[in-house]
Amino acid sequence: MKYFVGIDIGSISTKGVVIDENNNIVASEYIWTNASPIEASKKLINIFREKCSKEILDNIYAIGTTGSARKLIGKIIGATTIKNEITAHAVGTMSRCKDVSTIIEIGGQDSKIILIKNGVVIDYAMNTLCAAGTGAFLSSQAKRLGVEVEDIEKYYMMSKNPVKIAARCTVFAESDMIHKAQIGNKKEDLIAGLCNAVVENYTNNFVRGRNIEDKVVFQGGVSKNRGVVEAFKKKLNKEIYVDEASHLLGALGIAIIAKTEARDNKVELQLKDVEYNIRENECKGCSNGCEVLYIFEGEKLLDTIGNRCEKGGK
Amino acid sequence: MKIGIPNALFIREKIPMYVSFFKYNGIDSVVSTNTTLKTIEDGKEIATSEECIASKIFMGHIHELVNLYTNEYLDGILIPRIYKNGKNMEGCVKSLALYDIARATYPNVKFIDTNVDYSKNMTYFKSLINLGVTLGLNSKNSFLGAFYALEEQKKFEQRKYHEQFEKIDFKKKNILVIGNEYIVQDGYIKKLIISNLEDENNNVIYACINNGKSRYKNISNHLYFINGANILNGIEEYLPLTDACLFITGFPCATDSLINEMVKKRIKGIPYIELSVDENTSNTGIQTRIESFKDMIEGRRYV
Structure with missing residues (x-):
């Protein structure tokens, strides 16, 4: 049996799966990135090395990376496939749910909508200028209210009269919420208002003019929050499906893509115990000032990212 | 002098x-x-x-x-x-x-x-x-x-029009880049976006370089801005030849805001995305969008 690894290094969390030839997940892990993707990947790989049997570790044929740190981690661990998260999420979702037409994805710092027809992505959109209405917003506001992120759904269910919170900008939403709290609204109503604001923000940004067709799948970290799921159901007036592995679908997708692009030689899943130094520099080759990322393995220059001509990367 | x-x-x-x-x-x-x-x-x-x-x-x-x-x-x-x-x-x-x-x-x-x-x-x-x-x-x-x-x-x-016309290549995917001339042809924006888009499978053509015939009337009889009319002329001319469209807007743009809904409605059935660029736009965000746009054009099935 051949095995394939997919790693999704997001801004908030790092997800990894190991799949077999039939796309079954044989091992999975979800850990916090804590703004240090290299450390997180190291930890993730070590967990896999302990968790998986020798038979699996000896028969890995491809490793894929996706998420916002895909290029950096891909270069360090020698990934065979590096692909953007939109394609990865679409593939991951389609493998679990063949008849999906709309994917709603809300992660830590971005949110997106992906429309699928006949197994191919036909349209997508990603938030452009700010991170309003994403996981980072929810978790920081929950912290302000002294509520654990995991408890948001309980409060949502308890609320009978959700407050109205501005749905556009995180800063406005925050001052709105503080005001509503100061005039004595209940905590559960505030939290329900927050969940509604996330949904409102999402529909304002992405649904405009798009046809939301069945079946709608909701994924990304925020989909684990049933409060937001319920708010989406009400707003879109549609059944919303949340896969039990909804937080892993990006990693699953990239593992499947890596599988299709795999060659016949085995790869080793490991991260050398070396200090990796990253230095970001503005290239001085010309006045365009490309941002070039230099990756040092110990003292040795391993690779560069963002280099666009022969002048840079030195 | x-x-x-x-x-x-x-x-x-x-x-x-x-x-x-x-x-x-x-x-x-x-x-x-x-x-x-x-x-x-x-x-x-x-x-x-x-x-x-x-x-x-x-x-x-x-x-x-x-x-x-x-x-x-x-x-x-x-x-x-x-x-x-x-x-x-x-x-x-x-x-x-x-x-x-x-x-x-x-x-x-x-x-x-x-x-x-x-x-x-x-x-x-x-x-x-x-x-x-x-x-x-x-x-x-x-x-x-x-x-x-x-x-x-x-x-x-x-000459510019002929050069572009000869560039159209049906062995590749032709991507129509829509937007004002001073945005899509600008040296920096070209480097930021178009250089990521154009490769051995994808060919870029510009809607702003067209033969100037008033074809915009097929989309809307009356337009306020002449820049908008020029863009729509290009879309009407090249749309039958293109496989995908990319709308690049300089943020914030008044003339584009009047036509982008029209454009969205006109372009149906082929991959289409909008990118807005401002002076803070980072390379990473653009790359993710362009990469997934290319995946969409390729339309490959993995499962």
Whole structure:
């Protein structure tokens, strides 16, 4: 049996799966990135090395990376496939749910909508200028209210009269919420208002003019929050499906893509115990000032990212 | 005499005209270099923060030319003032204000203006003759120079159109890039977006380079801005040949805001995305979007 690894290094969390030839997940892990993707990947790989049997570790044929740190981690661990998260999420979702037409994805710092027809992505959109209405917003506001992120759904269910919170900008939403709290609204109503604001923000940004067709799948970290799921159901007036592995679908997708692009030689899943130094520099080759990322393995220059001509990367 | 011409905004597409006019009359012209990150950084500092990316780029080019002027390399900087460059439609109000903005920013620099206003029959031809008068040329030479300049401009546009037409390649996927000429053809934005898009499988063509026939009426009978009309003409001309469309907007753009819903409705059934660019746009965000756009065009099935 051949095995394939997919790693999704997001801004908030790092997800990894190991799949077999039939796309079954044989091992999975979800850990916090804590703004240090290299450390997180190291930890993730070590967990896999302990968790998986020798038979699996000896028969890995491809490793894929996706998420916002895909290029950096891909270069360090020698990934065979590096692909953007939109394609990865679409593939991951389609493998679990063949008849999906709309994917709603809300992660830590971005949110997106992906429309699928006949197994191919036909349209997508990603938030452009700010991170309003994403996981980072929810978790920081929950912290302000002294509520654990995991408890948001309980409060949502308890609320009978959700407050109205501005749905556009995180800063406005925050001052709105503080005001509503100061005039004595209940905590559960505030939290329900927050969940509604996330949904409102999402529909304002992405649904405009798009046809939301069945079946709608909701994924990304925020989909684990049933409060937001319920708010989406009400707003879109549609059944919303949340896969039990909804937080892993990006990693699953990239593992499947890596599988299709795999060659016949085995790869080793490991991260050398070396200090990796990253230095970001503005290239001085010309006045365009490309941002070039230099990756040092110990003292040795391993690779560069963002280099666009022969002048840079030195 | 040496005169500087900014390589930005509405002046960009008419550069061959001004250069040939000056050449005919024995005046040297200096066109500012292609936009780089430095141009944008300079422009950001000079322009007010609410202005659009294109105006900031423009101010960056003015900054470059002003530097040449203060080093006594130039005798003046040309900024035409364009009220109306079509019979029934308006141009963006920026085209009207540029000269005055530049003059207010640099009061000690000599800026040379010439008005274009089709509603008062002040065509490009007449505006060139007026420019000659301002510069103190003799009237016969400025008349002949204007004639020559318009001929050269026409030749240049035709050449550009033919080059693009020959570039269309049905062995590749043809991606139609929609947007104002000064945005999609700008040196920096080209490097940021188009260089990521164009490769061995994908071929880029521009809607702004078209044969000028008024095809926009198929989409909307009446349009307010002439820039919008030009973009829609291009879409109508190239849409049957394209596999995907990308709309690039400079943030914030008034003229684009009036047509992007129309464009979205017109382009159905092929991959289509909108990208808005401002001076803070980072490379990473653009790359993720372009990569997934390419995946969408490829339409490969993994499961």
